[in-house]
Amino acid sequence: MKPHDAAEPNNSRWSDLERPPLNAVALRRALVREGGLWSEVDVVQRTGSTNTDLVARAVEGKVREGTVLIAEEQTAARGRLDRQWTAPARSGLFFSVLLRPAEIPVARWGWLPLLTGVAVATGLSRAAGVDTALKWPNDLLVTVGGEERKAGGILAERAGDDGVVIGVGINVTLREPELPVPTAGSLALAGAVSTDRDPLLRAVLRSLEDWYGRWRAAGGDAAASGLQETYAAGCATLGRAVRAELPGNRSITGEAVAVDGDGRLVVATEEGVREPVGAGDIVHLRPT
Template sequence: MEFRRSRAIVPVLDVLEEAGSTNDVLVSRAAGLPDLAVVLTDNQTGGRGRLGRVWVSPPGKAIAVSVLIKPSGLPVESFGWFPLIAGLAMSRALSPLVPGAVEVKWPNDVLIDGSKVCGILTELLPDLSGLVIGSGVNLTLSADELPTETSTSLLVAGATDIDVDAVLAAYLRHLITLYREFETAGGDPVTSAVRDEVAEACHTIGRSVRVLLPSGDDLLGTAVGIDEDGRLLVETDAGITAVAAGDVTHLRY
């Protein structure tokens, strides 16, 4: 594909026939590339998810996209908002394509009717001058090709016309809009309204959750909000805990 719509939005768009990890490719090239440079492939052979998970799909049926972010004047502490910003952007891009509800699961998944269609992994550049946002979207996988019982694809979710360039262009437009608003506000999630917008789209808030913390401990409670650092607020009998990192499971009672 020529990706004409997407190429009109960003300064660099490199389409690879195959890549081990588009994040790795972009990190290695970052020094010579501008803000919002993009690398993508529909055949990623060594993709990674959070917590060391592997992300692999049949060639031609999913897309891996990495976007280089080189923000001007933003503190590194604000970079933790970018997985949430990217998830919100992707949810807005996919929502018009399917009949089901498209929502964000804290901190980095996009769901359709509760099933995962997209995962996001952000990685800091070694010199901390920016970061790379990697997104993997399941496009045309059939039900028997999905990696888990809680996964879905645009095809399985009912999308009838899957135009990869249109999906990518919509994602990039929404991502750039949110990024620029956040950047203009100096990385303030409240002034930029990013926190409120993410919270509104976040499927996790209001649900009973189990959070596997980096320490190995389980936190059981109700997700009640997102704080100014992008942390998930979980209410238990002991009070409210702010979770910066963890593997979240939505519980069904």
Template sequence: MAAAPMRAPLRQEVLRGALAGAGGAGAGGLWKSIEVVATTGSTNTDLLARGGRSGQVLVAEEQTAGRGRMGRSWVSDPGAALTFSVLLRPASVPAAKRGWLPLLAGVAVATAVRAAASVPATLKWPNDVLVGERKLAGILAEQSGDAVVVGIGVNVATPAEALPASPAGVRATSLLAEGADVARDVLLVEVLRQLERWYLAFGADPDPDRSGLRAAYLAVCGTLGRRVRAELPGGRTVSGVAEDVDADGRLLVAEPGGTSPTPVSAGDVVHLR
């Protein structure tokens, strides 16, 4: 198996400067600090343990114990992926609407990939970032008290032959494998810009329709209109056509013979052919 090529290390002073020039990483922007470390177990775990003010960004060149949704592990070669977490304190967002934050992060990543790499990224509900049916990035949001930490991992420069098999049965991909050569710092700055844009808009008006978040999500969601199987906690499954995402961020699945769509709020969704 070929090793991923090493890329230039991320430099936090360059990232700070780029975000400051875009209106972030300053007194008036969302991002208050950006730190780059060579290696850590999990950036999510580190930020949850650290606590502190909203707007922290922690980036790792290598994660040795990264994790994704449903308890899955996330592994990357040093310098080949973009792995980072952000700490937010969404005081203005009611608890009932915080389920939209993982979907908001998905919108930010998919939009940033399209803008920075010209790769047509889409979302598999709730927030797996795909190219076609191949997984490009994963997002894990975790809450502790009034803090929400969002961890993001994007395969950037891993060659196709070095990509790991997905435990969920979804093939992995990378920007390099999709023919895109984009610097990780450029992609990171764009993701943070998009996160700031949508987080501030949703925080100012935590209604997914009035803020435009639901429309933006539907525009990049590749699950809608597909036959799917939703594997729910407890072993139950729901199969049918994914019709919509409701105001609570739930996937609405029309089961054969059902009188109304079944809302799915948590679980693993499989796209069926």
């Protein structure tokens, strides 16, 4: 991996003046403090996947909890279900963080990607002035031209016995011709009041530190920490007709009625069954 200020002979970091590079020194100064969560902030010019890199470093014992790895460009980024995800260099926020909630029962770790979604949405709402919503379990939605579009995603992966790496990708300045699919969006297309990535990233990481601290203080109890209620309030999936595509080529259709204490989406089917969904792909169905 190359450091942030490494020379790039074929791709100058100043090649797109509307997309200036992140200021790694200023980010460290703002985020790394005594007694805080964030212990290290590392910005690299290009890598395959920040999640892959940080998981490897965590397993080798080379990094502490609170390490943040940010890439200006990812060449092999992954979403859920091994989906590939690409974006132009410096067009978004692409980063991973290492958390080690060792004192929290592992059964409650499933809330971490949902917690991250709440933190990202609340941080961006304040810093970018964009109305954001969450699609269960890990998509960030914005409204572009009256349509619901995906502007970001979250991927959590175990890192050894005591760690979790959470990767976040947020489209910030993607223009319409650059969108990978018509259903994608960006903060700029949603009318953000600011697309300056430095303050956006600071806001998101401070929000994540706050929510992670609340959750840990409550012993990982999503209800007691206020996380379950806040997630439900910002979840665009609840109250919607959905199709849940489950492992084993099974699917169910019904109304998403709740997020339970384990972070699972509860779907009320036409047969009157309330089925909790812990893993799978959720499709928002249009009303007939």
